[in-house]
Structure formats: C-alpha cells, structure tokens
Amino acid sequence: MKISAYYQLTTRPLISVELSPQSNSQNHMSASMVLSALDLNQLPIDYVSITNHMGTSDDGVAQLAHHIQMQYHMPVLQHLPAVGQTPHTLPDQLSHLVQQGIQNLLVIRGDGEAESGSFTSSVALIETIKATHDICVGAAIHPQHILDNPKKGLENVEAKIAAGTDFFISQMFFDNRDFLRVVELLRQHDIQVPIVAGIMPITNAEQLKWVPKMTGQPVPDQLMTLMSKHQSASQLEMAGIDYAAQQIKALIAHDVDGIHIFSMNQANHLQKLLTAIV
Secondary structure (H helix, E strand, O other), X not given: OOHHHHHHHOOOOEXXXXXXXXXXXXXXOOHHHHHHHOOOOOOOOOEEEEOOOOOOOHHHHHHHHHHHHHHHOOXXXXXXXXXXXXXXXXXXXXXXXHHOOOOEEEEEOOOOOOOXXXXXXXXXXXXXXXXXXXXXXXXXXXXXXXXXXXXXXXXHHHHHHHHOOOEEEEEEOOOHHHHHHHHHHHHHOOOOOXXXXXXXXXXXXXXXXXXXXXXXXXXXXXXXXHHHOOOOHHHHHHHHHHHHHHHHHHHHHOOOOEEEEEOOOOHHHHHHHHHHHO
C-alpha cells in the first residue's frame, strides 16, 4: 500500500518507526531483531522506514523491506539517498525495488560529497523517479532550517513538492513549538501534503552532546534541566523516554499528520515509548 494513500484514508496521526538494517554494536539490534522483540499486536506502529547508514547493500535493504512487508503486513518506507545514485544506475535500482514490492521511498540527499555523475540533490532524484515510476515518495524537512531562513526553507519545500513529493518527515526536534510553527507557515502557503513529526528519545548524556551537532537542532533548557536531575543510566533513560512520550501526546492532541520515531534500533526504549503513548 502506498503510504500517501494511508495518510489520506486515516483520520488519526500515523505512527512510524525508523530502523537500520544491521547492528553496529552489541547494544544495537538489527531491524529484524527489533521487530521480533516488540509486541506488535499491542503497539501502534503503522509502518516502518528502513535506512542504510551501515553499509548494507541495496539488494539487502530491499530484501529486508520485502521480508518485513510480508511477515508483518505493514508498509515499508525504504530510504534512497541521491548521493551515489546516478541516472545510469537508477533504472535497475527502481526495477529491483518494484520486483520486491517496494512502493514507498524516502528520498534524501545523503551524506558526503556527490560523486561525478551522481544526483546532486534529492529534488533531481525525486523528479526522475516520478517521471518513470508510480512510486510514493517522501522527503525530509528540517524545522530549524526553515525557522532560521523561512524564505529559503519554503523554496526548498516547494521545489520538492513540484518534483512530486507526496509527504514530508521532519528532522528530529525537541520543542514542539518549533515544529508547529513550521507546519503553520507551510499551511499558510497552501502546502497541504502530510507533514510528519520526527521524534527521538534522548536516553543518555552523550546524546545531549552529539545530537545538536548532527542535526543543528538545539536541545531546549527544559530537557537539559530534566536530564541533569538524574545520575544513573536507568533514570536518564526513563526521563528521556517520558519527555519524548509527552512530546508525542501533545503533538497527537494537536492532530498532526503523523509521528516518526527515530529508534536507533533500541527495542527496549521503543517498546517503553510506544507503550507510554497507547
């Protein structure tokens, strides 16, 4: 099922979870292990997205996405970075995805410098996909970038929509007011596609250091103060999960289009967070 149709047919906010295909340490499960560990009959997961930051082959990611769709009967949103993808390689890549039953792609620019001949932006890749295949395409949106430069941010969003983007998933944020201001701005400019809120629970002190550097998204004083009150690992974990749960509950109360949880493949954290919002 196309995720864009799912958003159109559903009157409640959809809940989605981002997973990575492989484990990268003893503390991070693979995507399959995470789903196996969750009580999916009791948890509100509507679809999962599969990223590829750890070197898994494109074929391996597509096979995993196919497996999840068949075993768990839920749509999968597969990430497709523009960096490293060329007009020459794309047709075979898309044909393989279609053969695996993949109908939904999250098109992102990707990390690093674009190689010679590869797509230089997500917009160009989205245009090419939409011109040749009937595939649902999601794209990234960065609340902080839009708030810092509304004119440039709005132009970027409009370019992605003109290219054929069906919905947006936001970069993680920690102050709901930032996301809601962005949604209001986009709606004022007649941008009506679904805009999904990206949430990641901060569960340890190290994340407070690297998350702002990675995302450009500041950690609000409220969360910093909350985390500083706790010393043990278990207390920090529960404080971060509770903060994220309160974020999600408030966003659902605002009737946002959806919630996308960046899980870091932490099944235990994900189980606790989803249980808290049921």
